Amino acid sequence: MKKILIALAFVCGVMNAQAQALPTNLIPAPAEYSVRPGSISSKEMVGLHEKVRISEKALLRRLEGRKLEDWQLKSAYLLELGKKGVNQRSTQVKIVAADEEGVFYARQTLRMMASLDSSVACCTILDWPRFRYRGVMLDESRHFQGKAFVMKQLEMMALLKMNRFHFHLVDNPGWRVQIDAYPRLTHLTAWRPQAFFWDWEKNEIGGPFVEEGTPGAYGGYYTKQDIAEILSFANERHIEVIPEIEMPGHNYETRYAFPELACSLPGGGKDPWELCPGKESTFEFLEKVLLEIFDMFPSQYIHIGGDEARKNNWKICPDCQARMKAEGLKGAEELQSYMIKRMERFAHEHGKRIIGWDEILQGGLAPDATVMSWHGIEAGLQAVREGHDVIFTPTHYYYLDYHQDPAQFRPVGRLVSLEKVYSFEPLAKQKADGQGESQGVSEADAHHVLGVQGNLWTEHVQDAWHAEMMLYPRVFAIAETGWSQADRKDWPDFERRASVMSAVARKWGYTVYPPSTQK
Numbered sequence: 001m002k003k004i005l006i007a008l009a010f011v012c013g014v015m016n017a018q019a020q021a022l023p024t025n026l027i028p029a030p031a032e033y034s035v036r037p038g039s040i041s042s043k044e045m046v047g048l049h050e051k052v053r054i055s056e057k058a059l060l061r062r063l064e065g066r067k068l069e070d071w072q073l074k075s076a077y078l079l080e081l082g083k084k085g086v087n088q089r090s091t092q093v094k095i096v097a098a099d100e101e102g103v104f105y106a107r108q109t110l111r112m113m114a115s116l117d118s119s120v121a122c123c124t125i126l127d128w129p130r131f132r133y134r135g136v137m138l139d140e141s142r143h144f145q146g147k148a149f150v151m152k153q154l155e156m157m158a159l160l161k162m163n164r165f166h167f168h169l170v171d172n173p174g175w176r177v178q179i180d181a182y183p184r185l186t187h188l189t190a191w192r193p194q195a196f197f198w199d200w201e202k203n204e205i206g207g208p209f210v211e212e213g214t215p216g217a218y219g220g221y222y223t224k225q226d227i228a229e230i231l232s233f234a235n236e237r238h239i240e241v242i243p244e245i246e247m248p249g250h251n252y253e254t255r256y257a258f259p260e261l262a263c264s265l266p267g268g269g270k271d272p273w274e275l276c277p278g279k280e281s282t283f284e285f286l287e288k289v290l291l292e293i294f295d296m297f298p299s300q301y302i303h304i305g306g307d308e309a310r311k312n313n314w315k316i317c318p319d320c321q322a323r324m325k326a327e328g329l330k331g332a333e334e335l336q337s338y339m340i341k342r343m344e345r346f347a348h349e350h351g352k353r354i355i356g357w358d359e360i361l362q363g364g365l366a367p368d369a370t371v372m373s374w375h376g377i378e379a380g381l382q383a384v385r386e387g388h389d390v391i392f393t394p395t396h397y398y399y400l401d402y403h404q405d406p407a408q409f410r411p412v413g414r415l416v417s418l419e420k421v422y423s424f425e426p427l428a429k430q431k432a433d434g435q436g437e438s439q440g441v442s443e444a445d446a447h448h449v450l451g452v453q454g455n456l457w458t459e460h461v462q463d464a465w466h467a468e469m470m471l472y473p474r475v476f477a478i479a480e481t482g483w484s485q486a487d488r489k490d491w492p493d494f495e496r497r498a499s500v501m502s503a504v505a506r507k508w509g510y511t512v513y514p515p516s517t518q519k
């Protein structure tokens with residue numbers, strides 16, 4: 001009898017699991033999916049004739065009273081895949097969307113199902129995103145990957161319905177975008193003798209650069225033509241590219257090209273990375289750079305960095321002291337806040353909004369700034385309570401330079417396994433370190449949570465092979481958290497789908513780390 005009960009429990013368990021599993025390997029999981037009679041072989045899926053209707057009214061009719069925000073409606077779609085005709089021999093694809101963007105996402109769903117499912121079930125899908133910001137950040141300064149690599153990752157992002165690419169273009173180890181007003185930036189700091197970052201940066205003080213054209217030098221940068229090509233590629237895939245120009249910290253390379261932008265101290269001061277916010281020339285420099293960046297990138301956002309300024313120089317620099325006195329600022333944090341607020345005003349004058357790492361909360365947040373919460377989630381929650389928009393990119397969940405498995409090539413930081421990435425819930429009361437509860441986000445404030453982003457810092461990540469191994473499969477999990485409705489998230493089912501997606505991505509030429517069994 002006991003055996004029968006165990007057997008029954010097992011069968012029920014399996015049936016239950018099957019009931020929950022999506023009948024497709026699609027990632028991210030769609031909001032609503034129902035099976036229709038019949039199935040289509042992957043071969044038949046090639047070149048299907050689509051009946052496309054772009055009409056908000058028609059889509060609203062099919063949504064039958066489901067409440068979607070305007071931005072969700074723009075990305076939403078209905079996809080019907082069915083059989084018709086004599087003996088149900090021909091296949092019909094019907095797409096209804098309010099906007100081209102929705103049609104694009106419906107087509108990504110079709111492409112994914114055709115690639116991931118050996119036989120695609122006829123189905124009706126009604127789908128829309130949970131969050132408006134579904135991003136990946138790439139650090140191009142520490143190691144430079146280049147245009148072909150970026151485009152390849154944009155292609156994968158689009159398949160996963162991700163829509164923001166955060167381009168970390170400048171940092172201590174190199175300035176990687178052409179600025180006509182200051183050609184010294186790339187001429188002097190985009191190249192170095194050592195290929196591997198840690199061979200260059202010893203003891204957290206930057207190493208030597210070499211001039212552009214030096215034989216055997218490592219490095220590179222994006223010309224304006226390169227940026228235009230990347231933007232056109234991204235635009236066709238409904239991805240917004242957000243450039244980051246770091247200030248006031250992480251500017252070793254800028255100070256190398258323009259030592260006069262450091263504080264008025266011997267050698268520019270003990271801290272090697274900060275610009276001097278006491279000098280007007282610093283603002284003139286940043287504004288000229290930003291004007292060219294604004295011309296290059298149509299995004300409504302400019303990311304101004306703001307992280308990890310040590311601020312020691314400012315406490316003794318005569319120019320910083322004079323600025324603090326003139327502006328009535330009570331210390332180095334308020335001086336940083338002065339700088340960020342001033343840059344925000346400049347951005348606004350040019351129709352742009354700023355994003356900054358969560359240190360921009362120090363000394364008072366700029367009125368319209370969006371906070372990228374990276375230390376944990378507490379800073380983000382504080383910003384939300386103050387009425388600001390937030391993007392969650394918590395270190396212990398979304399830092400993709402951290403290892404997925406202790407046995408991984410060059411393990412650094414903490415273990416950030418696929419399951420750990422998948423477990424992050426932006427609106428939950430969990431703490432980012434997994435220890436205890438946070439206040440969470442109230443329902444009224446939830447609209448301030450724009451979404452999520454995975455960050456690939458590249459101190460340890462030298463080439464495309466390694467970079468992709470760090471991105472995948474973990475980006476699949478971030479995509480699902482960003483797009484899929486909370487009630488569609490299901491780790492065992494995702495793990496199954498991620499394994500299929502990993503195999504297919506490998507066939508497409510991506511390096512994908514084997515999904516880890518480490519928790």
Ligand code: ACM
Nearest residue numbers: 307308357374457
């Ligand atoms: C950061 O990791 N410094 C944003």
Ligand code: ZN
Nearest residue numbers: 263276317320
């Ligand atoms: Zn100074």
